[in-house]
Amino acid sequence: VGSFPKEAGYCNFGRGPDPFVARLTATGALDTTFAGSGHAVLKGPAGVSSLAPIPGGGLAIFSHFCPSEPRLEASNPQITTFAESGEASSTVREVLLPFSYLAPLVDPAGRIVELASVSPAAEGVDAVTRSLPNGELDPTFGSQGRVYLRHKPHYADAIAVDAQSRPIIALDAGRIVLRRYLPDGTVDMSFGPKGRLTATGRGPSAIALDAYGRIYTVSLPRDSAQTTIRIARFVPGP
8 A cells, every 4th residue: 555646745635645555466566457557546635544355355445534633533534445356346434433543454254353442542441343344333242343441551552353253452561461352242261361361571562363373472571672572472272
């Protein structure tokens, strides 16, 4: 994903660059089987925040229009999906929480999962949200699509979704704490002692899962220089 330049400035109220999505071949050339030219333009004064593959082929693009004033809650997010051929199949307004501070994910069922904060963004309660492919909150997940994480000042820093559509979050609680949620939003108590896995470290910034279901986190050691990082691997069990 990138932008075609128009005028200087990223978000200059309608005069900024046009975001686009491109697909490349293994050699780095534009794949002309995608949208006929290898790239497709997202219309409107939008900035792209992230993209995620859709199960069975295709791509979801998460973007936003420039706000009229510098407010975090005014991002006006939207989702555009592209078929495997590169055709823009739909554009829907998101109805998720107003401030998302991590890139949304798409689970194996095509639902949108993200870590967000209830407004006001800086002080609100963290929550995991799940939406249907059309952008509407999924009423079968937690409380009308939201699972509230009521453990501040312990902050949720990273999120992933496993092959069984179970969200996994990493918390900074003076150490790394991982929690996994069942597809209905309840805490998975089979996920380690008392439903959590822990490791020494602070500020887990990313989660990755390998083909065996093992979980990797990247964080800072508890007492170290900022140039040092710690990588931990967890075996989550069933």
